[in-house]
Amino acid sequence: MRNLLKLFALSVVLIVAGANIYLWGYLPRYRPPPDLNIIYTPELVARGDYLVNEVLLCFDCHSSRDWTQYSGPAIPPLGAGRPCIDENSKPVGINFGSGGFPGRLCIRNITIDEKTGIGAWTDGEIARAIREGVSRNGESLFPIMPWFMYTEMSDEDISAVIAYLRTIPPVQSFRPERKLDFPLNVLTRLHPQPLEGPVPPIDRSDTVIYGRYLSKIARCEFCHSPRVRRSVDPRPGRLMAGGVPFFMGKDMHYSKNLTPHEDGLGEWTKDMFIQRFRLATKPFPVSEEDNSEMNWVEFSGMTDTDLGAIWDYLQTLEPKEMILLDRAD
Structure with a gap:
């Protein structure tokens, strides 16, 4: 029994040592x-x-x-x-x-x-x-x-x-x-994953492909998709479904559902979507609770072509009902 305990203890030490070598060495x-x-x-x-x-x-x-x-x-x-x-x-x-x-x-x-x-x-x-x-x-x-x-x-x-x-x-x-x-x-x-090689230019003539590309680098997915706990990946089946909570002063705000669901963009048109980005082109005084985490003023500088491409991509998503979350992950 004593030998078994020693063997078990040695195994634990080796596993911990191996894990540390991997985590901090590789x-x-x-x-x-x-x-x-x-x-x-x-x-x-x-x-x-x-x-x-x-x-x-x-x-x-x-x-x-x-x-x-x-x-x-x-x-x-x-x-x-x-x-x-x-x-x-x-x-x-x-x-x-x-x-x-x-x-x-x-x-x-x-x-x-x-x-x-x-x-x-x-x-x-x-x-x-x-x-x-x-x-x-x-x-x-x-x-x-x-x-x-x-x-x-x-x-x-x-x-x-x-x-x-x-x-x-x-x-x-x-x-x-x-x-x-x-x-x-x-x-x-x-988390980090190295790229395997050069990344070619995106085909801007395909508005759905280009819109998906823009929605990624403009971080639409980051703010409008609940994430898997302790991961950088969106929850399966909740892509762009909104409901992600943000602290704004003493209040909690939630990101909008960007899928074509009726509580998302279902009743919107492309022109309505683009014009929403034109409502605030300059900052103005506001209380923190009435403010917006989304920087509408800077995003207002995006071109109609690029915003239209994002719209075309969002319209291809499966409609999902928004669920208000207690936390983002």
Whole structure:
């Protein structure tokens, strides 16, 4: 019996040791940064400007926001990061459970400052971070950065985004490294998935395919789809079905059902959908409870063609009744 107990104890030690070697020695999964050959042209930078400011809305997360104004516009200097959140922070944004953050998380500076931003990063390192969720040093990014929405972003569009980011004035704005409590420090290492190779341009002439592409990189799916607990994947059968809770001041708001169900977009037309994005083109004073987590002001800059493509894609989804959730996952 004593020998069996020793053997069992040894087995447990070996399993734990093996798991630790795997978690901290082989994860996250990543590949070397891609060798991007970006040729900087005015057209490429203009495309990047459009993507960063009207579609991806990078500054929504990488800048502080003014919630006394409708849509919470980003506060200059744009891209300089925002204050860290921790266990004492007020819950804001998408609701993954009440209470403070389990650890410390700081949204980084994405200006081209070489010491505190991404100025010393290669184009390939920036592309890998955005699309594959791995930092310059090989560390996994916390999935509040929705890299999993950007995995299908074409090399053409990621090059445009990088070209534009290189034009943003550098801002020296230091952000401390994150500290994640268990089990987040382990779970975060499991998510990144390296791309297998180049990502070709999307066929913009097929509006359904292009609309799906835009709905991913504009994070429609991220905010309007309930997620599997402790995963970056949407719940099966609930894609774009809405009901995801967001903290807005003392209130809870819920994302809209974007499927063609009667409590979603079932009674809408394409023109109604497009015109909804034209209702707020400039910020205006508003209480936090009456505000919107969705930055309608910035999204109002999307073209009719792109918004129409998103509509065409959404109309192909299976109609689903909206279910209001207690938390997003």
